[in-house]
Amino acid sequence: MSKIAVVTGANSGLGLVTATELARQGMHVVMAVRNTAAGAEAARGIAGDVEVRELDLASLASVHAFAAKLAADHPAIDLLVNNAGAVLLGPRRTTADGFELHLGTNMLGHFALTGLLLGNLAAAPAARVVSLSSITHKNAHLDFDDLMFERGYRASPAYGRSKLATTVFGFELDRRLRATGSPVISTLAHPGLTRTNLTPRAWEHQGRRGRIIARAGLLMTQSVEQGTQPQLRAATGPGVRGGQFFGPAGWWETRGPVTEAKASREATDPAVGKRLWTVAEELTGVSYR
Template sequence: MTEWTADRIPDQHGRTAVVTGANSGLGLVTATALARHGAHVVLAVRNTAAGRQAARRIGGNVEVRELDLASLASVRAFAATLTVDHPVLDLLVNNAGAVLLGPRRTSPDGFELHLATNLLGHFALTGLLLGNLAAARAARVVSLSSVTHRNAHLDFADLMGERGYRAAAAYGRSKLATTIFGVALDRRLRAAGSPVLSTLAHPGITRTNLTPRAWENRGRRGRVIAWLGLLATQSVERGALPQLRAATDPGVRGGQFFGPSRLFQTWGPVTEVRCSREAADPAVGRRLWTAAQELTGVSYL
């Protein structure tokens, strides 16, 4: 089969896309590719000055809007204006993420910062924009996972990592939670008869990606993957291909998960991959969904 590249993105004219964390790295590459294929792209960024600089680099039909995913007030403010200005939304790429080192940090809402940014902010954003997505003919939500989700485990008695905190483990848990969310969202959309698709992707290890640090302290296998990953890193342009395929390939089905195909999925051509057993467990999905609704105050499906 021919390798999937950005040249295979179909015409995006007439489509509106929101890409979170679009001012650098994977988000910038994703937004650029969508805009160059004709989409109107909303760069949802925490730093609007950096966002404006990115918009100048991209050119085309783009706009910059402020969004701090770690703040539920910011998420609500962003969604309130976007839902009015763009009543029909074709694509939401939940790309932004936090990879932190050092001591435990919390969001303005008091949540552990990895979980707040990587899961809860995107959970709330997706729910608040779901009506706009449902108004489109073939809308998609893309959730960005990580290879680190496979070695992680959620402790529902300590979701905020208050006991024995380690930054690398907290990152892995947040990416497991994001993966669980993407899978659970697919199930709920199907059950509701929604036209919206939920897809997932992960970038492997790219040269703008701090994922190798998330493998530190993960035992011998984790250290081996980290060192191999440093040698096998791929360009950010290649790292963005899984999420671009999840976002645009006409043949994609809800619930599909895309990532690199080689060396523990750290690099290589895009292929369909599997999530961990815990991420695929419907009972875990229901439990996390309930927790996310309670924590964010946003309920849907």
């Protein structure tokens, strides 16, 4: 029987390359996408065993519906790649549940999804959860007094905050899985600076380091295929341990071969992880207990 892999945001970019490679390796890949028409079009180009299912991470109702049907159809899930992400460059927007869109989609939606599927993941012999971080997390800070960026909103810092929250989640999930003796492991990855038309603009407000990278533009980026390698290592690499974080080895972790990445101090702080976890459970109504 084929292993079951779930990839969110699998209809384009990093998610599509990930889904394609996992299918090539013989996995049955569930392409979890907001736009099923786009997902079906992308699936036609994949040589392998794939299915397309609707998932809008900006709606907890959609997350619950997706997880319930998937859990019933696939009692054991071997891999969950939390890849999908919102990247906005305009005014502040919110999810269906009133969360700031970056945080609600990139972290809270995946937090709820992972919790709802944890029993199915634990039913597989050696399941993995991969959380997709970003180097923008290094310049971000979680302001728990204004987590939803209701004051002084700017899109790029809000994105960075959501990726810091995602990174904190990945490390805290690892700590909790270890503490309970779960067979599931939590790993993390970031793609460096991949070659998309949004990349330079998305970095403009990430501080001095980000502005330098933005000005370097496309010369500093790598292809989506190269950018996908860290999350593929986290997802399928032999000997990977819980809590390992992979990214590019090159300049400022923007590009290059895969290596173990360095997370910010805040991202790995157990106190921050515990606090964010409590907030996430309260906001989403999903408990991992």
